[in-house]
Amino acid sequence: MNLFYTLIFGLLLFSSCSNSATTTIEGTIDYLGDTPLILEEKPVHYKYAPVQRDTITVDSNGDFTLSITVEEPEIRQIILEDQSYPLYVTPGNDLTVQITRSNFPKNVQVEGYEQNWDTQYNDYLNEIDGLDTQISEEEEKIKVGEDNQLLRLSKQKYETAKKYLQNTPLDDYYLKTIGEYLVFKVRAIEYNDRHFDNFDADSAREVLFAEADSLGFFTYESQLAQRAGIRDFTHYYSRTFGIYDSVKAAYGMDLSEYDIKQVAYEELNEKRIEVMNHIEDRDALAHARMHLIAERIGEQGIETAQPSYDRYLEEFSDYPKYTEFLRYFYNEIKSVSPGQPAVPFAIPDIDGNIHTMEDYRGKFVLLDFWAGWCQPCLEEFPHMKEIYQNYSRDELEIVGISNEVDSLVWVQDIQRLDLPWPQLYSGDGFQEETFRAYKGGGIPFYILVDPDGKIARYNDIRASFNFTTVFDSLLQEYQNQQN
Structure with missing residues (x-):
């Protein structure tokens, strides 16, 4: 048997032995409005791994049905606005869920469990109320x-x-x-x-x-x-x-x-x-070190993380779930490291005018990802206003991109804060497309783009700390190249 047929046979054998099965989650909710109802799977890493989310379609009567493939018993989260409810799903075991919007996540009723775990969870929520x-x-x-x-x-x-x-x-x-x-x-x-x-x-x-x-x-x-x-x-x-x-x-x-x-x-x-x-325990150690190395890649960059990253891939090669994630995340960060092209975007401002990354070609651009609830973001603004006055618009532009979920709150924030640079909004909070494309994990989050449209600095500059020193050096170097 040649290699091709060996591989095919192996794949067929693996799939035939799989315990995965379709599980149907159905139920009712008394009111939903414009808020989506989401079923979310816990990712490998809480901040940097891709999130598997299924939007649950709810009809005009409040009824919903969603079929998912489940390989082993696990917890998935029903998410409604900023609240969540744990749903225990097992392969082939259908569940019926009743949700009362005003009390969520309390008083959720689940039929299909072997025991009354929904009641126990509700009792827990009631006892810790407040x-x-x-x-x-x-x-x-x-x-x-x-x-x-x-x-x-x-x-x-x-x-x-x-x-x-x-x-x-x-x-x-x-x-x-x-x-x-x-x-x-x-x-x-x-x-x-x-x-x-x-x-x-x-x-x-x-x-x-x-x-x-x-x-x-x-x-x-x-x-x-x-x-x-x-x-x-x-x-x-x-x-x-x-x-x-x-x-x-x-x-x-x-x-x-x-x-x-x-x-x-x-x-x-x-x-x-x-x-x-x-x-x-080696399983616990593999899990723990995976988290620390991911933080190192995300916060310190791939050069600093490289030695420990390489060691982990070798030492824990028998944990493919973790090594595959780290390889994915390493490559993601590498794609937005200094020298790589800036992520393109097309996002409206408060008047509906569309701004693109290309609009700012020919000058340095500081992309500021922020939200009004983020105190460290707000603390940077006085320093950013000073910087904005010290450089011409031919040298530097700042572009704010909101991580606010509610557009009305965003409008109130920019009116209250009176920020002189362009402010853009596309919704979705931390799932905002440009923020996710830059692999943002938290805010404030800053990307400095050079006049040629390439990333110059990746989230290692702060107006209150080192921006002026770093930027003056980059600006002088660029001006010397132009002369």
Whole structure:
């Protein structure tokens, strides 16, 4: 048998052994309006991986039906505006869902489960009602060294999740609340060390890891359940060593978090890697390191990430789901690295006039992706206004591209903020087409395009920090080439 037929036979054998089956999700919703009803699959990486989303078509009576292919039992999210509801789907097991819009995600009823897991989840939501608001309020207190109940309330949340969700198909939501609690505990170390002279951060870190081990936080199942794998825990852990405060003191200015992560990358990364020593299971380690390398590619660029990226592909070649994602993301970032052509766009301004990338050929263009709810975005605007005055429009233009979901909010924001540069809007929030094409993971997010329409800098400049120094050098180099 030649190679071609061997491959065909192998594919047929694989497909015949697959457990995938069609699962139908049907149901009713009492009111939908213009808001789409979405079924979303959890991506490999929370920020950088492609998201599989199915729009559920709802008829005029509020009825809907969607058939999906399911290979193994998993959680998929029903999304309505900014709220979500977990749906446990299994191959070939049809579900009937009833949604009341005004109460969503509460009081969702699901027929087709083996047990009343929908009722248990609703009981969980009812018992923690208002708890997240209290947690947010207490979080503000801990930041400034005030007495607070943050850890007590966060622990109360995970204990409630344990009561209703542990050892059910929704167990992920119990494990996720453990992660949230531990992240708050890490953050408490940073703030207590900052505000209290006699605080023993080393001892607090030892207690933290002991509790994390006792709660099974470093297991594979727990890491899968977290919003961002190990990323949030390692990120805040690295901050407990006073590195942020040291960098701010050294520069004599209140740098943004992104700038600090650029300046102190080596020190912060060394502390993140320390966390890996607490992960013994190889599946969990593969998952954790995948998240850290993806963050490195996305925030530091492919040159910095290259050595660890190459090592991961070799060491964890038996985890194709992770290595395929990293290869995909590496190539995506490479496609928008400095020297590559800028992403074309055609986006309207508030008057409906269409702006394209080509309109700005012949000058440097700073693309500013922002939203009115993003405080770091707003904090940059005074510095950006100063820069806008210091350079001519033949040298530099700034173009704002909104990541706001609601166009009315966008209009109110640009009127309130009185920004003098062009402001464009195409909707979809973080799914905005140009933002996604540039592989944006968060805002503020900046792309500097040169006069030839090529990317000059990729999200490593800030008006409040290094823009003028970097831009003056690039402008001088370009002007010398023209003379």
